[in-house]
Amino acid sequence: MRIIVHGVGAIGGVVAAALAHSGVAVIGIARGAQLQAIQNAGLTLRAPSGDIHAEFSCVGSPSEIAFAKDDVILLAVKTQDTHQALADLRAAGVAEQPIFCLQNGVENERIALRSFPNVHAATVMMPASYLKPGEVVTYGTPCFGMLDIGRYPGGSDTADEQLAKVLCAANIETFVSDDIMAAKYGKLLMNTVNMVDALLGFGNDFGDFPERLRAEAVAVYQAAGISFNEVKDDPRRQAFLQLTDVDGAPRLGGSTAQSLARGTGSIETDYLNGEIVLLGRLHGVPTPLNTRLMALGTEVSRKGTSAGTMTLAELKDLIDGA
Template identity: 55%
Template sequence: MSRIVILGIGAIGGALAVMLSRAGQEVIGIARGAQLEAVRKGGLTLRTPEGALHAEFPCVATPAEAQLRADDVICLCVKTQHSEAALQQLRDAGLRDQPLFCFQNGVENERLALRYFPNVHGVTVMLPADFVQPGEVVCYGAPFIGSFDIGCYPEGIDAADAALVARLEAAGFPSATRAAVMQRKYGKLLMNLGNIVGAALGEGADGAPVTAALKAEAEAVLARAGIAWTDPGEDDGSRAAQLKIVDVPGITRVGSSTAQSLARGAGSVETDYLNGEVSLLGRLHGVPTPGNDWVTALAARLVREGAAPGAVTLAEVEAALGL
């Protein structure tokens, strides 16, 4: 069976690596910095509501070191702001026609990838997880830790999609092929517009009205642009019941991927490709997006200042957005 190459061993890539490895799949990870050192030294621990799981798997620093094979399956799990560099590394390492699956938030990654490679697939990721500490990923989903929708980009389904879904399901991830996977990803984009809100205010603050205002702007933009979207959970009650967010004993949840980036001092966040996607589409189609514009600039300021999650007051945000 073909090898699964996971580029980016963070919250999503780390969860994939542990679960697929434990299911008997051949996995090689590509990581960097302290995470690379930790995985090489002692493997990766996945903490879940039902206990800790551990796996050891080969991990390298670059796609070139992975020595890509003709039958590899590539899972791209870096944040969008790192996709361009990752894609160039994959090209330089010899990726050509192998299937490339974008396990990422936002809707720009697939388009970026298609510029370099012909065999690109979108993945809608539903996997509430934290990566803050090297050597450890925490997943808060139960009874299953995550689920995925997979399809060709820009649309359709092929044998590679079906094969990966089967491998993911065997590893404990309820998953499905979906011909209109990008509609699902636009729906997930709307959900992710609140990432910067939770990161800026802290997980304890009630940012729901702010997120609702950002989402309303986005829905107006998508309507003007003629972009269809579907809620990742609206038409599949059985899978929704399989993934509920619950506590992990002894762990305080950091929050969204944006909050995790601030907590780690990662030096960047993905807001430019979440709320910034709404701003881009608004400018292209003549729809004002002042709320998403403002929070995108806020995210850049928080990164520039090295701020921790919870550095902004609700009053400041509400005043800026006129709420």
């Protein structure tokens, strides 16, 4: 089995490096400085247990890959890039191969299923970062991360079992689930705080924003009849995924904070807080806090605002004074 990792950033980079280091055939798809760094010197994965270095083939586009029927594709781009990534895969001849969405939010799988019949979802619990080309970091121990995977919209098959086996062998603990979207909606509850984390900075006081965001999200889930798992307090994390420091690599925060720090020009807030806003509008539930944070996400991304440059008092004034 050959694994194609489309999007070798934080999550995709940790997964690609771990798999390649464990002996799995990996092809990465990356861009810019990250692509050049991997092609020139491979990818270093920094972890609490020590650094590993992996070298694997990496290209700039799916069109450079001769896809085989037994390839497995891991989609690890941000949601705002999913449409183009899938279009590129389709143009390169991908058809029946399993596509696993290793992404935040709940929209990617639906987008993928429009074009591909063999779509799988993944709930990714991996405290990873990518800020420097040629290097990714995970702060997870004893495992690099923990995943739940399953077929979308439900069930599971041999592709899930096979991928779980190779990921576990690469020190990424992975479980197969027949109700994967319940876990993904649970993870979305956590990700609604991403914009707060990006604006205030990792480790700072978030005030009552997490509780208020969760309350809005749970209200729209109930109105929409959506069930979810409480993944934040998953007891399996005690055994497989504790967070700790990595020397010389202080944590910046979640994926949104990292996008701001790298100045990518886009963030995924429209598909995190925006999902709650959409559900609220569909089912008549007010979501003022998620709506305001979604708007702030657009504003700070457009202005190129740096991560962690706002105080709690300033954010409260922007949200509650609006």
